[in-house]
Amino acid sequence: MNEFSEFRMPKAVFYGQNxxxxxxxxxxxxxxxxxxxxxxxxxxxxxxxxxxxxxxxHNLAVVTYLDVNSxxxxxxxxxxxxxxxxxxxxxIVAIGGGSCIDAAKAVAVLATNRGYIGDMGGETPIKIxxxxxxxxxxxxxxxxxxxxxxxxxxxxxDIKMMIKHQAxxxxxxxxxxxxxxxxxxxxxxxxxxxxxxxxxxAYISRLSQPLTKNMAxxxxxxxxxxxxxxxxxxxxxxxxxxxxxxSMQAGLAFSNASVTLxxxxxxxxxxxFHVPHGVSNAMLLPAVLEFTKEYAxxxxxxxxxxxxxxxxxxxxxxxxxxxxxEIKQLCxxxxxxxxxxxxxxxxxFAQVVDKMAADALASxxxxxxxxVPTHQEIVELYKQCYNYDFQLAKTIK
Numbered sequence: 001m002n003e004f005s006e007f008r009m010p011k012a013v014f015y016g017q018n019x020x021x022x023x024x025x026x027x028x029x030x031x032x033x034x035x036x037x038x039x040x041x042x043x044x045x046x047x048x049x050x051x052x053x054x055x056x057x058h059n060l061a062v063v064t065y066l067d068v069n070s071x072x073x074x075x076x077x078x079x080x081x082x083x084x085x086x087x088x089x090x091x092i093v094a095i096g097g098g099s100c101i102d103a104a105k106a107v108a109v110l111a112t113n114r115g116y117i118g119d120m121g122g123e124t125p126i127k128i129x130x131x132x133x134x135x136x137x138x139x140x141x142x143x144x145x146x147x148x149x150x151x152x153x154x155x156x157x158d159i160k161m162m163i164k165h166q167a168x169x170x171x172x173x174x175x176x177x178x179x180x181x182x183x184x185x186x187x188x189x190x191x192x193x194x195x196x197x198x199x200x201x202a203y204i205s206r207l208s209q210p211l212t213k214n215m216a217x218x219x220x221x222x223x224x225x226x227x228x229x230x231x232x233x234x235x236x237x238x239x240x241x242x243x244x245x246x247s248m249q250a251g252l253a254f255s256n257a258s259v260t261l262x263x264x265x266x267x268x269x270x271x272x273f274h275v276p277h278g279v280s281n282a283m284l285l286p287a288v289l290e291f292t293k294e295y296a297x298x299x300x301x302x303x304x305x306x307x308x309x310x311x312x313x314x315x316x317x318x319x320x321x322x323x324x325x326e327i328k329q330l331c332x333x334x335x336x337x338x339x340x341x342x343x344x345x346x347x348x349f350a351q352v353v354d355k356m357a358a359d360a361l362a363s364x365x366x367x368x369x370x371x372v373p374t375h376q377e378i379v380e381l382y383k384q385c386y387n388y389d390f391q392l393a394k395t396i397k
Contacts, residue, residue, distance in 0.1 A: 005209040007256050008169060009146055010135075015175040015245060017237070020136065023093070024054035026172050030132035031091030033061040035084045037104040038096045039068045042138065045182055047095055051136075063087045068096065071160075071270060071277060072103035073153040077117050080107045084131075093134045095179075097191070098142025098151075098277070101135045105150040105168040108133040113167075117152050121165035135170040138179040140230070140243035141191025141278050143198055143251015145173035153271055160267035162363055169255075175248055177241035185231050188243075189334035190278030192227040195219060195247040196327070197281040200289070201260040202253035203303065204296045205368045212257035215249045217306055222246035224307050224326065231334055262288050264365035265378060268356035273344045282336040286328045287385050288369075291377070293320050295370035300324070332390040339386045346386070353382050 014022045027034055034055055042048050043066055055062045065080040084092070084107055092111075094104035106117045108130040115124040135145035144150075148169040151162050183191070199219035202212050222242045229239035262284050269280040293300060301319035305312050307326050311319065339349065357378040360366060366373055373381070 005211065007209070007211050008148065008166060009252055010170050010173045012171070013146065013173045013175070013248070015248065016241065017176065017178055019174050020050070020176040020179065021054070023051060023134065023136065023174055024058040024060065026134055026174070027055060027060055027091055027093055028058040030134070030171065031060075031089070033087065033089045033091070034063070035080070035087065035089035035092045035107070036062055036064045037068065037080055037092060037094045037107065038064065038066050038100050040066055042066070042096050042100070047138065047179065051093065051095055063089055068100045068103050070099065070274075071153060072099045072106070072151070073155050074117055075155055076103045077106040077110065077152060080104070081110050084111050089131070091132050091134070093136065095136040095138060097137065097139040098144040101137065101142070101144040101170075102150040102152060104133055104135070105144070105170070106152055109165075109167050117163065118154055118161045121163055121167070126165055126167045130167050133170040134172040134174065136174045136176070136179070137244070137247070139183055139187060139191040140180050140240070140247040141194040143195065143247050143254070145170060145175065146248050146251045147255035149255060151267070151277070158271050159359060160271040162263075162267065162365070173248070175244050177237060177244040180240045180244055181234060181237070183234065185234065188231050188234060189227075189336065190276055190282065191247070192223060192230065192243060192278075193282035193285065193331065193334065193336065194278035195243070195250045196223045196227070197262050197285055198250035198254040198259065199223065199246070200285070200303070201262055202250065202257040204292070204299045204370055205257045205260050206370065207368055208257045212253040216253040216257075217303070219246040219250040219253065220303055221306050222249075224330065227330065228333055258368045259365050260369040261292065261366045261373060264360040264363045265356070265381065267363060268359040269339070269344075271359075272352055272356065273339075275339075275342060275344070279336070279342070282331055282334075283339055283342070283388065284381075284385055286324060286331060286390060287381060287388055289324045289327065291373070291381060292369060292371045293324065296320075299370075328390050336390060338388040344386070349386060353379055356382055
């Protein structure tokens with residue numbers, strides 16, 4: 001074990017209402033021509049034009065790529081990269097959910113280090129600093145604006161590639177909660193549970209450290225307190241702001257401590273069945289915690305003391321059960337579906353569940369779980385989650 005820990009984050013983080021007003025000034029500090037990466041929904045909501053207005057105030061030229069129409073793929077990255085290179089952009093700004101930000105991260109790295117995104121940091125070393133990237137999230141969930149991770153789908157292999165390297169860390173994050181007001185309830189639920197997954201996994205990860213635990217605990221407390229309100233009343237700016245900050249805290253926590261089994265299992269569901277990332281995490285979270293509980297009793301008990309402080313007198317085992325029960329109840333309140341009710345085809349699921357388990361293990365994330373699963377245990381967890389009832393406790397021994 002190292003005698004010291006390392007914690008990395010963007011050079012600057014602007015957060016709170018009206019923080020978006022800093023966008024033009026920040027972009028001007030890094031370049032003169034912006035590639036703005038976003039999607040058509042952000043364009044319809046007026047967020048793209050608002051950003052362009054801030055750029056124009058600082059005499060910045062702007063080129064837009066607005067075709068990140070799903071979770072980011074290597075095709076999105078290739079298209080945006082071609083535009084960035086042909087237009088000679090020298091700073092990148094992403095506004096949108098984690099998909100837009102992850103695509104922009106990949107473009108920033110590839111603009112200076114040519115090659116295929118899936119090889120970056122592995123077969124192809126990242127030797128040159130990326131183009132500067134400013135990330136502006138419009139959902140409270142992925143935390144991508146403060147992480148050194150990008151998740152890109154390989155369209156040839158149907159695999160979600162999680163690529164981690166300091167080069168993917170944005171220079172600046174701007175977290176304006178007013179941008180999340182338009183997020184519909186089902187997306188609020190999915191992204192909010194994604195933030196909760198990030199925080200819980202960072203808290204129990206074998207790679208956790210004191211600072212990541214503090215960030216994760218604060219995020220968990222806020223999500224459990226404010227996510228239902230944001231889901232039921234999207235105009236509640238206090239709840240939106242608390243969730244936006246919690247998402248950032250969770251992102252900082254897992255970027256420095258790593259995710260664990262939930263994310264390892266989640267990516268194959270998204271790649272093969274096109275289930276949104278936050279939803280696939282939520283489908284798995286309670287069952288994975290039940291699977292892990294015996295190996296993380298103390299940590300889960302600590303979380304119960306934060307979530308339900310009136311129950312501090314219970315034993316650690318009882319408190320661990322309370323944490324899982326509270327999380328299951330939250331998922332039920334947010335109408336989280338299981339894979340069956342989502343519409344995952346049972347026949348195809350049965351055909352690919354071994355591949356899913358193999359891909360999950362290959363991602364490396366499960367090895368950070370307090371209870372490291374075998375291939376067959378992951379297969380059984382997938383099968384359990386297919387028809388999971390969030391109202392009932394089911395535990396794999």
